[in-house]
Structure formats: C-alpha cells, structure tokens
Amino acid sequence: MRVWLLSQFHDFHIALLDDVQVDFWSKDDVMVSPSRQESFQRQLNEMDVAWEISIDNVQTVVQEEKESLQGESRSLSRDKFHSYQEMKDYLQELAKLYSNTVSVGSIGSSYEGRDLPILKISSGGDDTRPIILIDAGIHAREWIAPAMALYIIQQLVENPSNADLIANVDWHVIPLLNPDGYEYSRKSSRLWRKTRSKTKRKGCFGVDGNRNFDIHWNGIGGSTDPCSETYVGPRPFSEPETAALRDYVMKQLTKSGSRIKLYLTFHSYASGILYPWGYTWSQAPNANTMKALAQEANLAQKRAGGHDFTVGQTARVFYAAAGGSDDWVASAGRVPLVYTVEMPRGGNWGFDLPPSAINRTVSAFWPAVRVMGRHVQRS
Numbered sequence: 047m048r049v050w051l052l053s054q055f056h057d058f059h060i061a062l063l064d065d066v067q068v069d070f071w072s073k074d075d076v077m078v079s080p081s082r083q084e085s086f087q088r089q090l091n092e093m094d095v096a097w098e099i100s101i102d103n104v105q106t107v108v109q110e111e112k113e114s115l116q117g118e119s120r121s122l123s124r125d126k127f128h129s130y131q132e133m134k135d136y137l138q139e140l141a142k143l144y145s146n147t148v149s150v151g152s153i154g155s156s157y158e159g160r161d162l163p164i165l166k167i168s169s170g171g172d173d174t175r176p177i178i179l180i181d182a183g184i185h186a187r188e189w190i191a192p193a194m195a196l197y198i199i200q201q202l203v204e205n206p207s208n209a210d211l212i213a214n215v216d217w218h219v220i221p222l223l224n225p226d227g228y229e230y231s232r233k234s235s236r237l238w239r240k241t242r243s244k245t246k247r248k249g250c251f252g253v254d255g256n257r258n259f260d261i262h263w264n265g266i267g268g269s270t271d272p273c274s275e276t277y278v279g280p281r282p283f284s285e286p287e288t289a290a291l292r293d294y295v296m297k298q299l300t301k302s303g304s305r306i307k308l309y310l311t312f313h314s315y316a317s318g319i320l321y322p323w324g325y326t327w328s329q330a331p332n333a334n335t336m337k338a339l340a341q342e343a344n345l346a347q348k349r350a351g352g353h354d355f356t357v358g359q360t361a362r363v364f365y366a367a368a369g370g371s372d373d374w375v376a377s378a379g380r381v382p383l384v385y386t387v388e389m390p391r392g393g394n395w396g397f398d399l400p401p402s403a404i405n406r407t408v409s410a411f412w413p414a415v416r417v418m419g420r421h422v423q424r425s
C-alpha cells in the first residue's frame with residue numbers, strides 16, 4: 047500500500063515539478079503558494095496521500111530567522127580595533143541583511159590596490175535626498191576615528207530608535223579612507239600617519255592625506271620633504287585616496303547645488319569639533335552657523351558623559367594647515383556644513399586608546415552626531 051502511494055506520489059511529484067506555485071524542498075516536504083493551496087490539498091486527498099501542514103506561514107519563519115541573524119550581525123564588537131578586512135566584511139553583511147536601506151559601493155582604490163568602500167544608507171527618495179557624508183581614517187594611526195564611523199553605521203542601521211535620522215536624509219560613510227596606512231600601522235609601525243605611496247626619496251614613503259587636497263595646497267602647515275609626517279605630496283590629489291574622495295564629492299554636485307549638506311571627517315586625539323578654515327585665520331561665510339551647531343553638539347555629548355571638546359575655527363583654536371579635506375570640501379560652496387572631529391586621546395601617546403575605552407568613547411560622542419543629523423533633517 048505504502049509503495050503504491052509512493053509511486054503514485056512520485057508521478058504526482060513529476061507532474062508538479064513544472065508548477066511554479068509548488069516548490070519541493072525535499073521529496074516529502076513541499077512549499078505551496080497560498081493561491082495554490084486549496085487545489086493542492088484536493089489533489090492529495092484524491093490520490094490518498096496523507097499530508098499535514100508543518101509550517102503555516104513560511105514568510106513568518108523567514109522573517110524570524112532574519113531577525114535572529116540581525117542580532118548576530120551586531121557582532122562587530124567594540125572591544126577591539128578591527129582590521130580593514132573585518133570592516134569590509136561587516137559592511138557587506140549589513141548590505142545583505144538590510145538590503146532595503148543599505149548598500150556598499152566603492153569610491154576607488156588605495157595606492158596598494160585596496161578598495162575604498164562607502165556604505166550608503168537610504169530609506170528612499172531615489173538619490174534625491176540630502177546627504178550627510180562621513181569619512182574617517184585618512185590618518186592611519188588614529189584608530190578611534192574609523193571605530194567612530196563604524197559605530198555611527200551600527201547606530202543608524204541596527205538601532206531602530208535612530209530611524210528618525212534616516213527618514214528623509216541619506217548617510218554615506220567611508221569608514222576607512224587610508225586602508226594601506228591603517229594596515230601598516232597595525233602590522234609594522236603603530237604610529238604611521240600617512241598613505242603608503244612611493245616618493246622621490248628612497249626610504250621615505252607616504253603623503254599626509256590631509257595636506258594633499260587642492261585648497262591652498264603646499265601653503266602653511268605642510269612640508270615638501272617626502273620624509274616629513276606632513277608631506278604635502280608632489281601635487282594636489284597625487285594620492286589615489288584623496289583623488290577618490292574628490293571624485294565622489296564632485297559627483298554629488300547637481301544644478302541646484304550639492305546633495306551633501308554636512309561633511310564630518312574623523313581624526314584623533316585633540317577632542318575638538320573644528321570648522322573651516324584651517325588654512326587661514328579669516329572666517330568662513332557661515333562660520334556662525336557652524337559654530338552654533340558645533341556648540342549644541344558638544345553640549346549633547348557632554349551630557350552623555352563625553353569630554354569637553356574644543357569648539358572653534360581650526361586655524362584659530364588649533365594651528366593653521368592648508369590642503370585639508372575639510373577646507374576643500376567647504377570651498378567653492380561644495381558643502382555648507384563641514385567639521386573635523388578630533389576624538390579624545392587615550393593610552394600613553396594619545397593614539398593608543400586601549401580597546402577597553404572604545405565603547406565608552408564612541409558611544410559618548412554619538413549624541414553629538416544625532417544633533418547634527420537632526421539639524422540637517424530640519425533644514
């Protein structure tokens with residue numbers, strides 16, 4: 047009897063293989079679309095095939111699994127500084143899990159050929175909404191900067207209570223702009239700052255990326271000596287990493303101005319929220335707006351247990367240095383709100399914040415990012 051049933055079922059099986067509404071997971075587990083369910087059950091009964099429903103709604107189960115996986119993706123821990131590869135894997139993972147809102151792209155390649163990933167978060171709007179652009183890690187040894195960028199990504203993507211921030215604004219995050227230097231600082235020389243390109247001087251490598259932008263390039267605060275930590279490079283945008291950022295920013299320019307409304311570039315370790323200009327003492331046209339917002343952001347993060355950050359114009363509260371990404375992005379009306387954020391110091395030298403301090407440092411600054419995000423949303 048049983049054999050008969052099976053052989054009957056076998057013919058039945060063959061007959062159903064072409065039916066797109068019937069999906070055989072195994073020889074006796076079948077998924078049937080809701081519209082086909084009634085006729086399918088009738089067919090089974092006519093052929094005396096015993097059956098039972100084991101999953102009433104597959105979609106629910108798929109969703110539950112997805113949610114449990116989302117829990118796992120929070121596994122990008124904050125108890126260590128991650129490698130370039132770990133960061134990349136995490137971004138890919140997010141793009142897979144949150145394919146409706148998250149995508150990973152590339153703005154170019156580093157000198158050593160590493161791809162420069164950009165994570166884009168958008169809840170809709172077909173690439174017409176304002177963009178908040180964030181980068182980190184142009185200076186290799188400032189490890190807490192990419193950690194901050196990754197934390198911002200985690201908050202925006204994985205924490206539903208920040209959904210308001212992505213409701214009508216797109217966030218584009220380049221968590222590691224100088225991966226060659228970063229990996230070099232992990233494997234060979236902890237205090238490496240520059241890129242890793244060859245220079246005309248034997249034995250001296252790399253350009254200071256934050257002196258390589260075409261804004262009063264090779265002016266104040268940089269060096270033409272390839273062995274210097276602030277080497278400006280042979281020409282503006284000589285580095286593939288800075289040229290990639292330039293090209294990306296230029297692509298966001300539309301007839302009605304730039305889509306980018308706010309640019310944050312993360313460094314360490316001077317605890318500062320700094321706005322242009324860095325190359326001159328003169329004030330930027332919207333210095334007052336930038337100052338007020340920075341002060342508001344500073345207050346918010348202080349209330350969350352953060353340090354008191356220095357707020358002010360770079361050249362005035364810090365030192366003057368030309369060729370920075372912040373000044374270039376702010377110039378020619380490319381972006382109205384621009385900040386260099388210097389994360390707090392830690393460890394023995396300032397750059398070597400112990401891993402145990404990562405979580406409290408990045409989470410303390412998050413409220414400042416929220417304030418800035420809300421500001422862009424409202425304007």
Ligand code: ARG
Nearest residue numbers: 256324360367370372373386
């Ligand atoms: N510590 C950063 C540097 O020296 C600060 C950059 C501020 N911006 C500027 N355009 N100077 O590169």
Ligand code: ZN
Nearest residue numbers: 185188313314
């Ligand atoms: Zn820096």
